[in-house]
Amino acid sequence: MDLNERQEKILTIVKENGPITGEKIAERLSLTRATLRPDLAILTMSGFLEARPRVGYFYAENAEKRVMNNQLKKMTVKEYQSIPVVAKESSSVYDAIVTMFLEDVGTLFVVKENSILTGILSRKDLLRASMGKQDLSSIPVNVIMTRMPNVTMCEQDDMLIEVANTLIQKQIDGLPVVKKIQQNGEEQYEVIGRMTKTNITKAFVDLGDEHQRS
């Protein structure tokens, strides 16, 4: 939406002086209230300004940012998650490397029966182990994995933007999508998916595709 010069002036006045009444805005512009009415209506209807009876006009949160926010809020883990790739606690480091390689993933989730999460293995963990002189096929992954409760997880209804922020803040490549379940009176986490920077990158591309389809 392109604003005309007078509308831009009104926005500036409200940004700096709001809340401010229509009369006061008119005064500052040396115009009548009636002249301003259409501009104020347009700015309010378009979300640039908010009007409160008997108080005046406020500068509304930037309309563009609100649109962006609406789009981002719609994007959840459920819609973008991948299939989890898992290893058993008793698997060898060698087998885990082969799995990571064949499945082309950067993170393996270590699980016990019923897909209950017990730990996580990053490429870095496996690379570090493979640089030692040990026999990789004789070390079980649960020796080198990061174990619960030190695993960062997410759930299907989480917003993508939150997960992206977690990946950046914690400097990790991926995290498991889990479902909380009660088992033997304890809270456990069943692994049902995988979220990675690849999924976030796909979501970013989708934002652009939206545009191209329009």
Next chain:
Amino acid sequence: MDLNERQEKILTIVKENGPITGEKIAERLSLTRATLRPDLAILTMSGFLEARPRVGYFYAENAEKRVMNNQLKKMTVKEYQSIPVVAKESSSVYDAIVTMFLEDVGTLFVVKENSILTGILSRKDLLRASMGKQDLSSIPVNVIMTRMPNVTMCEQDDMLIEVANTLIQKQIDGLPVVKKIQQNGEEQYEVIGRMTKTNITKAFVDLGDEHQRS
């Protein structure tokens, strides 16, 4: 921007019948042209409709998508690139693994003098090499690297959305940001940066931060 019921009806009519004159819209709604004037003004000023004299109203490309597009177009490689991490052609695979590990990157760019790109090494290349029985410190990286011209590159002014799409389409983790230069009458590429899914994920988070700051 929230549209009222009448504005939504107008949009639907224009979507289905545009271009259509104001008079015709008024007719379909059993209203006068004068009654509709403010609604049409608002829809036009907000970018939902476009008006062409003597032709009528068109449905404009979705305003949300246009806003999104504007934001995305502003995001370029320059703004989000990281510092490149490079290896010399003569470096050993062992040294390359150590570099990748210490620098915490998923991709190494292999260069000759003056940072001219000659190849690229992915985590997968190194992992594959480290699973063999060879002595990693005696194999130079140029034996296992993907070499020019088979390296996907980008430039500083490329749009982030294009790079993200390339990463997804080619299933790669990162690519070098290069500057074309002429050397000995040949086109060469100087490595000046690095773009990865991590950078894209940061850009995605920034879209949300924009919102949170507002």
